[in-house]
Amino acid sequence: MAKLSAVILLTFLLAIKAFAGAPNVSVASVLSAVSGYQDSNYYKAVLVKGEEDADLYLFSRDGWDLILEAYAPGIVVTGIGGTDASLSTAENGALRVHSENIAIGRNRWQQTLTIVHRDGQYVVAGYTYSFYDTLAVDANGDVLTGECDVNLLTGKGFKDSQPFRTNFRSVPVTKWRADMAPPECEWE
Numbered sequence: 728m729a730k731l732s733a734v735i736l737l738t739f740l741l742a743i744k745a746f747a748g749a750p751n752v753s754v755a756s757v758l759s760a761v762s763g764y765q766d767s768n769y770y771k772a773v774l775v776k777g778e779e780d781a782d783l784y785l786f787s788r789d790g791w792d793l794i795l796e797a798y799a800p801g802i803v804v805t806g807i808g809g810t811d812a813s814l815s816t817a818e819n820g821a822l823r824v825h826s827e828n829i830a831i832g833r834n835r836w837q838q839t840l841t842i843v844h845r846d847g848q849y850v851v852a853g854y855t856y857s858f859y860d861t862l863a864v865d866a867n868g869d870v871l872t873g874e875c876d877v878n879l880l881t882g883k884g885f886k887d888s889q890p891f892r893t894n895f896r897s898v899p900v901t902k903w904r905a906d907m908a909p910p911e912c913e914w915e
Contacts, residue, residue: 765844812826
């Protein structure tokens with residue numbers, strides 16, 4: 728397993744050097760890596776600690792070679808105490824980018840971006856966010872919580888179990904930044 732991980736990271740580092748817009752990356756800065764298939768097309772995703780937030784690299788296969796198809800700098804928050812970021816794949820092959828703060832401050836949160844390949848590019852197709860406030864309580868005396876889940880391809884979502892529609896739609900993964908969210912998923 729260690730040899731396979733080393734091969735994956737070496738392939739990743741060599742591919743990044745070939746992409747003019749991507750910075751040099753050290754192996755120690757890799758946070759997470761996964762591979763999967765979307766519509767029978769192979770991809771490999773690598774999440775890397777960037778200067779401030781985490782950067783995402785998405786590779787696809789061209790014959791036997793992996794090519795860097797998308798570079799998304801600053802896609803999710805990481806790096807401050809209590810935050811973490813990782814990758815996983817859904818059963819349908821969609822890529823999930825998880826980020827969270829479950830240790831520092833009164834506002835604890837988790838976020839998942841769902842990324843799919845559509846019309847020749849990777850797009851953020853889903854946004855899921857939940858939080859709890861360690862100091863605030865609701866009218867019942869329970870810890871204040873919230874949850875929002877949106878399909879950005881259709882614009883349909885739920886906030887605290889209430890349905891809504893949004894004009895905020897899918898965004899190419901290369902344009903998504905850590906501070907982006909549908910306005911319907913914000914709390915006061």
